[in-house]
Amino acid sequence: MKPRTTYHHGDLKQVLLDQALTALEADGLENLSLRGLAQFAGVSKTAPYRHFRNKEQLLAELAAEGFTLLAEEMEGAGTKGDNSLCGTNYPLSGLEPALRAYVGFAGKRPQLYQLMFSRHGYGLHSDRCRNNADRAMGCLIDAVGTAQTRGWKTDQDPVSLVLSVWSLAHGWAGMLTEKLIPDEVGFNPENWLESCMGLLG
Amino acid sequence: MKPRTTYHHGDLKQVLLDQALTALEADGLENLSLRGLAQFAGVSKTAPYRHFRNKEQLLAELAAEGFTLLAEEMEGAGTKGDNSLCGTNYPLSGLEPALRAYVGFAGKRPQLYQLMFSRHGYGLHSDRCRNNADRAMGCLIDAVGTAQTRGWKTDQDPVSLVLSVWSLAHGWAGMLTEKLIPDEVGFNPENWLESCMGLLG
DNA sequence: ACCTGAACACCGTTCAAGT
DNA sequence: ACCTGAACACCGTTCAAGT
Numbered sequence: 001m002k003p004r005t006t007y008h009h010g011d012l013k014q015v016l017l018d019q020a021l022t023a024l025e026a027d028g029l030e031n032l033s034l035r036g037l038a039q040f041a042g043v044s045k046t047a048p049y050r051h052f053r054n055k056e057q058l059l060a061e062l063a064a065e066g067f068t069l070l071a072e073e074m075e076g077a078g079t080k081g082d083n084s085l086c087g088t089n090y091p092l093s094g095l096e097p098a099l100r101a102y103v104g105f106a107g108k109r110p111q112l113y114q115l116m117f118s119r120h121g122y123g124l125h126s127d128r129c130r131n132n133a134d135r136a137m138g139c140l141i142d143a144v145g146t147a148q149t150r151g152w153k154t155d156q157d158p159v160s161l162v163l164s165v166w167s168l169a170h171g172w173a174g175m176l177t178e179k180l181i182p183d184e185v186g187f188n189p190e191n192w193l194e195s196c197m198g199l200l201g
Numbered sequence: 202m203k204p205r206t207t208y209h210h211g212d213l214k215q216v217l218l219d220q221a222l223t224a225l226e227a228d229g230l231e232n233l234s235l236r237g238l239a240q241f242a243g244v245s246k247t248a249p250y251r252h253f254r255n256k257e258q259l260l261a262e263l264a265a266e267g268f269t270l271l272a273e274e275m276e277g278a279g280t281k282g283d284n285s286l287c288g289t290n291y292p293l294s295g296l297e298p299a300l301r302a303y304v305g306f307a308g309k310r311p312q313l314y315q316l317m318f319s320r321h322g323y324g325l326h327s328d329r330c331r332n333n334a335d336r337a338m339g340c341l342i343d344a345v346g347t348a349q350t351r352g353w354k355t356d357q358d359p360v361s362l363v364l365s366v367w368s369l370a371h372g373w374a375g376m377l378t379e380k381l382i383p384d385e386v387g388f389n390p391e392n393w394l395e396s397c398m399g400l401l402g
Numbered sequence: 403a404c405c406t407g408a409a410c411a412c413c414g415t416t417c418a419a420g421t
Numbered sequence: 422a423c424c425t426g427a428a429c430a431c432c433g434t435t436c437a438a439g440t
Contacts, residue, residue, distance in 0.1 A: 008422085008423055009424080034414065035412085046415080049415075049416085050423055051423090054414075055415090160393075164393075166376075168368055169372065171375065175364075175371060178318055178319060180324075185360070185364075196368070198357045208406095208439095210405080234432065235433065236431085236432070246407090246433095247436095255434075
């Protein structure tokens with residue numbers, strides 16, 4: 001954007017990643033180009049190759065940043081059960097804030113969410129992705145486990161139950177990020193969460 | 202592929218669509234090119250523009266074909282309740298085959314499923330998409346409605362309930378098409394359906 | 403009514419060369 | 422250690438011209 005005075009940029013890698021996130025959310029993955037990012041950073045078209053093996057690796061690092069954000073959001077959501085509209089003694093009181101945080105993240109950063117969970121293995125290859133994905137999943141696992149100790153769906157296998165609950169959250173996230181529900185229906189994250197809890201409860 | 206003898210192809214539009222589906226499932230959307238399709242059909246790079254306004258419109262027609270397939274699959278699934286492992290008098294006996302058909306479609310044609318439900322409005326613009334999507338959704342609505350008349354979740358709003366059930370199915374479809382669950386977990390459509398019914402039941 | 407060829411404005415990526 | 426410029430092999434798309 002602004003021309004620089006030194007031959008070396010100094011902070012190119014992070015600028016490229018930051019701008020990649022901005023451009024991703026603004027224009028979508030299909031309009032994200034390495035050349036465009038380079039131009040924004042005021043650098044030649046091939047300069048990004050000094051910091052990323054290729055486009056895919058840049059996207060993988062972006063996905064890794066996304067998993068870090070998701071983990072922080074989930075861990076800060078109070079899944080221990082202090083944040084529920086239904087009262088703290090309700091078995092699902094920890095699950096509700098966890099689902100709210102998860103789907104809220106998808107709603108705030110739809111394109112990043114889609115990138116993180118798209119095939120191509122953006123979310124699989126790096127340890128950083130895996131570790132932070134595990135942190136986020138850990139919140140869900142804890143919340144489901146707590147609910148089971150309080151008598152919820154005690155006949156179900158814990159692993160199956162977590163996967164089913166995650167499916168529900170991932171599905172709703174997909175409907176949001178892909179804009180599948182017409183505006184006329186008038187649904188939003190909060191009233192969906194309500195009907196979601198109704199389905200689970 | 203094979204060179205043709207007449208100046209006019211005769212069947213170009215459908216050949217392009219057929220090959221688009223084949224190439225989509227084989228190599229993914231990001232590797233699907235109009236020029237590649239034209240070359241396969243043995244035609245110049247610009248010939249496809251005689252049949253489609255642009256690449257997006259070809260993809261939209263492909264998505265429309267997908268919704269037709271999905272509707273047929275769902276309507277043939279016996280959602281009236283004759284096809285359940287749990288017995289025909291179980292309230293959810295119609296929901297089970299509907300979910301199996303829906304997720305089965307996603308598992309068989311993952312890339313087409315993703316295209317149909319991706320943003321860009323591939324699934325929104327044409328009436329043909331909408332009509333067939335409505336047919337498929339109708340099966341789900343019927344199955345949920347039947348379950349409610351048999352006493353399942355009678356306190357829930359029918360529309361919310363359908364959306365939640367659809368979220369669950371769409372979420373599982375996403376996990377399949379995006380290969381989110383490691384093979385080690387050993388999950389497949391059939392044992393997921395079981396745990397899914399456990400969550401709902 | 404349908405197909406072609408040249409042309410334009412984009413891509414990702416490689417590589418030898420510059421600082 | 423990092424950045425550049427030319428070059429290559431791709432894209433989607435337009436348009437005047439061909440059959």
